[in-house]
Amino acid sequence: MSNFSEVVREFVQRRGLTGSQLAEDIGLSAVAVSRIVTGQSKPRQVTLSRLMKRLCTSKEEEQMLIAAYESKGVEDLPLAPIVSEAANAQAEEERVRRFMEVKAQSIAFKRSVARELDKLGIPYRQEVIEKLVVTDFLLELGERRIALECKYNLHRDLEKSVISARLIREQFHCDQVYIVVPFYDEEGDSLDCEEEIRILPLQDLAEAINLENNE
Known part of the structure; x- marks a missing residue:
């Protein structure tokens, strides 16, 4: 060796x-x-x-x-x-296909979130970068600043998403960061999040944004 x-x-x-x-x-x-x-x-x-x-x-x-x-x-x-070699080439291709599938699902979900925001008529910026910190959506509702982080797969690295949300809140001086997920899952309730960071199902996005807009 x-x-x-x-x-x-x-x-x-x-x-x-x-x-x-x-x-x-x-x-x-x-x-x-x-x-x-x-x-x-x-x-x-x-x-x-x-x-x-x-x-x-x-x-x-x-x-x-x-x-x-x-x-x-x-x-x-x-x-x-x-x-x-050929015996492993198929497995390698399947791995790449799975990666592309997850990537496609993630992009599609972000587009779904954008459509919901468009329905609300809420102005937003997408994929905002500041000092190497990036957020999917940044909303400025009066004096309140809201960030949306899209998480298609709730069961994959959710704790990392919470840490990312904290960094986003600090960097962009956000009043609230929502980790937007496709549907409600009890796993989100088990995470230790501060009040300014919440797991939010897509179906509740409109209600949450309207409440933020009225504060």
Whole structure:
């Protein structure tokens, strides 16, 4: 086993990842990642960059990974394929299809939210960016500032959405941030949110905005 593969294994353990999770994060098949981790192949430069981004949390760790990659013995290893052999190509394609499906659903849901706002005749700005913080919709109702964050899949990283909402509220000086979801789910009630951050089903958006507009 090469020094490089040992360093990768150590960093994978530090980050608490499985091989399949790492494979999904860097865009390789699980088989290709396994060959890198076990020292049977070396990553291409583009894969090395993705490994650094996913596994390294400091400049010191980046230097360790680069030094191991350039160490003796690694240069003789075969390059890992960008896409695995035919047996794994179909699985790779399915993974990409699932990603595209989720992306399409997310875009469609944001358009549904925009249509609801258009029905209300409420002026809004979409995909507002300020100092690398972005919000899906920003509404200014008199002196009140409201941000809407669209969350199509309520069960995926909802806690991360709450943290994002806090950053948005702070950056944009919002009076209220709504995490808009397609439908009501009891899971949203279990989250520890402050009063200024609420989980809001799409069907309740009009009522909530009208109440905000009348305050």
